[in-house]
Amino acid sequence: MLDINLWMKDFTELIKSIFGDRLEFIGLQGSRGRGEAGEHSDIDVVVILDKLEIADLEIYDKAISKLPFRELICGFLSGKQELEHWEKSDLFQFYYDTAPVYGSIDKLAGFITKEDIGKAVLTGACNIYHMCVHNILHEKNLEILKELYKSAVFVIQADYYYREHVYIKKRAQLLTKLSGEEKRILKLFMSYSQWEAQPVDEQSKADELKQNSEILLKWSAKLIEKYGR
Structure with a gap:
């Protein structure tokens, strides 16, 4: 089993030894950053340098190839300036979903306005609506539907x-704050591993795709109407 705290300690020391004073920040995102990881969850690391060159990617790639659990490592590398000028609606999720390990990105919070958060909701809802329709008509794929959830x-x-001015990172805690469609969507997502155990005949898959797609389609349509005004 992977001890993420020990692994991140070794990772941080390695990256510091390679980039030295150029290293601005290291963080951990995703399920491991939330403390909700399974055995095979990705190690979603964030590394911010003073600036990023193609040679830095080659150096980083070579360094992490020697680490245990290399197959689980993913994440985000960036230069400091690029991150500070990133699309603010994307930056909202990035900032609040990142657990700091070395350095700080608290400066980013000052760049994000309520309008940016509203744009994040609208853009996300539009993308879900579009891909939901595409999947129903063309792909008919439950794996795509899981990603949409x-x-x-x-x-x-x-x-x-946007509504409560509180970011809830842990999904089990978020579930206690929700009601209606939102609660239903989160509960369905949290039980996604059980979808695999459902009957695999074509009619059952088609029924499941239709039912769970309809939930997302109606919910995202309401958000588009609300935030698109």
């Missing part, structure tokens, strides 16, 4: 923050 959780977090 994952995206919906991020939109729910942003929508809740």
